[in-house]
Amino acid sequence: xxxxxxxxxxxxxxxxxxxxxxxxxxxxxxxxxxxxxxxxxxxxxxxxxxxxxxxxxxxxxxxxxxxxxxxxxxxxxxxxxxxxxxxxxxxxxxxxxxxxxxxxxxxxxxxxxxxxxxxxxxxxxxxxxxxxxxxxxxxxxxxxxxxxx
Numbered sequence: 001x002x003x004x005x006x007x008x009x010x011x012x013x014x015x016x017x018x019x020x021x022x023x024x025x026x027x028x029x030x031x032x033x034x035x036x037x038x039x040x041x042x043x044x045x046x047x048x049x050x051x052x053x054x055x056x057x058x059x060x061x062x063x064x065x066x067x068x069x070x071x072x073x074x075x076x077x078x079x080x081x082x083x084x085x086x087x088x089x090x091x092x093x094x095x096x097x098x099x100x101x102x103x104x105x106x107x108x109x110x111x112x113x114x115x116x117x118x119x120x121x122x123x124x125x126x127x128x129x130x131x132x133x134x135x136x137x138x139x140x141x142x143x144x145x146x147x148x149x
Contacts, residue, residue: 030051034128035047045070050082052126
C-alpha cells in the first residue's frame with residue numbers, strides 16, 4: 001500500500017470513482033478541527049484544523065492546514081497530522097507538522113495544499129492533534145469526514 005502526504009507543485013485532474021456501499025456520507029467536504037489537552041493540565045495542549053476536499057475514493061486535498069500550541073504553555077512541542085481510515089479497517093497517518101515556536105508564537109500553517117493519496121479506498125479522512133511528551137505522545141482521537149466517493 002502506498003501513502004503520500006505531499007505539498008502541491010502541480011495538480012492534474014483526478015478521475016471520480018463509483019461510490020462503494022449504499023450508506024450516504026455523514027459529512028462531505030469541509031472543515032475539521034481537533035484538540036488534545038496536555039496530561040495534567042486543564043488548558044494547555046495542541047489544536048489542528050484543515051479544510052478537506054475529497055477528489056476520489058483514494059485522494060483527499062487538505063487546505064488551510066494549521067497546527068497551534070495552546071496557551072498557557074506547558075513546555076511541550078505540539079504537532080498535527082493527517083489521518084485516514086481505509087476500507088480494510090486500518091488507520092494511517094501522515095507526516096507530523098510541528099508548531100515549533102511554542103504557545104506565544106504564530107501557529108504553523110501550510111500555505112500550499114497537502115494531499116493524501118492511498119492505494120486503498122479512503123472511508124473517512126481527517127486530522128489529529130498531539131502533544132509531544134518526549135518518549136510518548138498524547139494524541140486526540142482524530143476528527144473525520146466521510147468520503148462521499
